[in-house]
Amino acid sequence: MVAKIKPGLVLIDLDGTLIDSVPDLAYCVDEMMAQLGLPLRGEAAVRNWVGNGVERLVRRALINAVDGEPDEALFAKAYPIFLELYRDNNAKRSQVYDGVVAGIEWMLAQGYRLSCVTNKAEAFTLPLLKDKGLLDYFEFVVSGDTCAEKKPHPMPLLHAAKLMGVSPDNALMIGDSKSDVKAARAAGFHVFCMSYGYNHGEDIRNYEPDVVMDSMTELANYMRAKES
Numbered sequence: 065m066v067a068k069i070k071p072g073l074v075l076i077d078l079d080g081t082l083i084d085s086v087p088d089l090a091y092c093v094d095e096m097m098a099q100l101g102l103p104l105r106g107e108a109a110v111r112n113w114v115g116n117g118v119e120r121l122v123r124r125a126l127i128n129a130v131d132g133e134p135d136e137a138l139f140a141k142a143y144p145i146f147l148e149l150y151r152d153n154n155a156k157r158s159q160v161y162d163g164v165v166a167g168i169e170w171m172l173a174q175g176y177r178l179s180c181v182t183n184k185a186e187a188f189t190l191p192l193l194k195d196k197g198l199l200d201y202f203e204f205v206v207s208g209d210t211c212a213e214k215k216p217h218p219m220p221l222l223h224a225a226k227l228m229g230v231s232p233d234n235a236l237m238i239g240d241s242k243s244d245v246k247a248a249r250a251a252g253f254h255v256f257c258m259s260y261g262y263n264h265g266e267d268i269r270n271y272e273p274d275v276v277m278d279s280m281t282e283l284a285n286y287m288r289a290k291e292s
């Protein structure tokens with residue numbers, strides 16, 4: 065059993081951690097592909113491509129692979145189609161994971177301070193969090209286009225810590241992907257990961273976060289309660 069921590073701030077990732085957003089993203093990817101007269105990719109493929117922002121997702125869909133670049137003219141045609149689709153299909157099919165609200169409310173009841181740090185662009189992040197009733201839990205939301213760099217760079221985590229006026233030592237990132245683990249390590253944060261999220265098809269345990277949880281209801285096993 066690892067020693068329980070009492071971080072001065074907690075940052076929580078969005079896609080694959082708070083919300084299963086792939087159903088909406090996959091709908092928009094396939095609708096975009098259909099409009100371009102290209103083959104549909106399906107939800108299972110999209111699940112492996114989420115986590116580095118919507119632009120990277122569109123590039124991956126066009127080449128049907130995680131790494132590599134599509135033809136720029138094709139991308140220039142495809143990206144605005146995706147953005148328009150995702151604006152209208154941002155939250156309809158997406159769901160908050162079981163245990164998230166209970167975990168967040170437990171942390172808030174212990175006096176922990178929370179912000180959200182995601183690679184999703186702000187124009188999509190804020191409406192999604194609001195639609196799912198999660199926005200008001202967070203002091204700040206740092207989106208994929210808030211800083212010059214996205215996760216796995218530590219910049220968005222350090223920016224959130226600065227906004228919260230808390231030193232980054234003894235801070236916690238809760239995420240689902242290797243980008244969260246790498247960003248947290250580079251920022252000097254503790255890092256907990258959810259087993260159910262998106263990590264490009266790879267088990268997140270391979271990246272050795274401090275803790276892997278199946279549900280945020282397990283947080284009380286790893287974080288100190290108010291009186292302790």
Ligand SMILES: O=C(O)COP(=O)(O)O
Pocket residue numbers: 077078079080114115116117118181182183184185208241
């Ligand atoms: O890929 C995205 O758009 C966002 O992913 P994240 O919320 O897991 O950072």
Ligand SMILES: [Mg+2]
Pocket residue numbers: 077078079080081115239240241261262
């Ligand atoms: Mg994620």
